Amino acid sequence: MPELPEVEVVRRGLAEHAVGRVLEDVTVTHPRAVRRHVAGPADLSAQLTGLRIDAAHRRGKYLWLTFDEARSHRAGSDAPASAAAMDLALVVHLGMSGQMLVQPATAPVEKHAHIRATLDDGAELRFVDQRTFGGWSLAGLVEVDGSVVPDTVAHIARDPLDPRFDREAVVAAIRAKNTEIKRVLLDQTVVSGIGNIYADEALWRAGLHGTRIAASLTRPALRTLLDAVTAVMTEALAVGGTSFDALYVNVNGESGYFSRSLAAYGRENEPCDRCGALLIREQFMNRSSFSCPTCQRKPRRR
Numbered sequence: 674m675p676e677l678p679e680v681e682v683v684r685r686g687l688a689e690h691a692v693g694r695v696l697e698d699v700t701v702t703h704p705r706a707v708r709r710h711v712a713g714p715a716d717l718s719a720q721l722t723g724l725r726i727d728a729a730h731r732r733g734k735y736l737w738l739t740f741d742e743a744r745s746h747r748a749g750s751d752a753p754a755s756a757a758a759m760d761l762a763l764v765v766h767l768g769m770s771g772q773m774l775v776q777p778a779t780a781p782v783e784k785h786a787h788i789r790a791t792l793d794d795g796a797e798l799r800f801v802d803q804r805t806f807g808g809w810s811l812a813g814l815v816e817v818d819g820s821v822v823p824d825t826v827a828h829i830a831r832d833p834l835d836p837r838f839d840r841e842a843v844v845a846a847i848r849a850k851n852t853e854i855k856r857v858l859l860d861q862t863v864v865s866g867i868g869n870i871y872a873d874e875a876l877w878r879a880g881l882h883g884t885r886i887a888a889s890l891t892r893p894a895l896r897t898l899l900d901a902v903t904a905v906m907t908e909a910l911a912v913g914g915t916s917f918d919a920l921y922v923n924v925n926g927e928s929g930y931f932s933r934s935l936a937a938y939g940r941e942n943e944p945c946d947r948c949g950a951l952l953i954r955e956q957f958m959n960r961s962s963f964s965c966p967t968c969q970r971k972p973r974r975r
């Protein structure tokens with residue numbers, strides 16, 4: 674799954690190449706890509722056609738577009754701008770392999786292009802998804818804690834790169850959890866944007882084993898951990914995110930380079946950059962966790 678940096682790379686690309694453009698035509702060629710929109714592909718297409726993209730937003734791993742001056746741009750229509758569309762969000766689920774590409778309309782259509790939207794500058798916004806876990810859906814916008822988000826994202830906590838992220842409040846929320854710290858890091862209602870890769874990287878940087886009980890950790894340790902999360906995500910973002918199999922790409926189809934900088938994730942039996950001990954892989958929550966047996970001591974059995 675793409676995590677915060679990979680999704681932010683896509684958001685920035687959309688902000689640069691799609692914001693300000695009008696969706697002139699939306700074609701769904703694989704209904705599974707809009708299965709979350711229960712009213713169906715034709716309804717999704719009709720609601721989006723004619724809308725001007727106002728902004729590209731992200732919270733944690735969630736990505737959405739908002740619109741302005743609805744309908745007035747629809748070809749051949751003199752309908753006035755509709756307020757309804759300004760309360761509408763197009764939520765993009767990247768799933769395991771979803772890509773948002775902005776391509777010249779003349780570029781060959783990708784094999785797994787499931788949704789294509791013609792933009793008023795002649796380009797196409799394409800949703801390409803090899804494994805078809807992702808898709809587009811429409812949602813209403815709601816105000817939560819001073820921020821406007823899609824109603825389907827209302828329960829998601831702020832992420833560490835959010836200017837209004839409250840580190841002390843999150844430290845307190847983590848300490849209230851009587852469960853493993855890695856499980857808490859992956860809980861998007863406590864702090865969002867973190868998946869398996871950046872959880873392992875942050876835990877390695879902070880010198881904490883993922884099975885330590887959250888409630889047993891000190892405030893300074895948790896501040897260090899959250900700062901490590903922020904740092905590793907910021908560094909990953911600076912190089913375009915982490916791409917393992919060329920599926921996580923920006924809107925131009927380019928991969929990121931952070932996989933070369935990973936200190937723990939995917940490095941079983943390689944030496945720890947800090948102490949030289951061989952990194953280990955363990956199973957946790959049905960996924961692989963990577964850690965250093967020396968720098969990240971496992972808790973004693975309770």
Ligand SMILES: [Zn+2]
Pocket residue numbers: 945946947948949950965966967968969
């Ligand atoms: Zn080590």
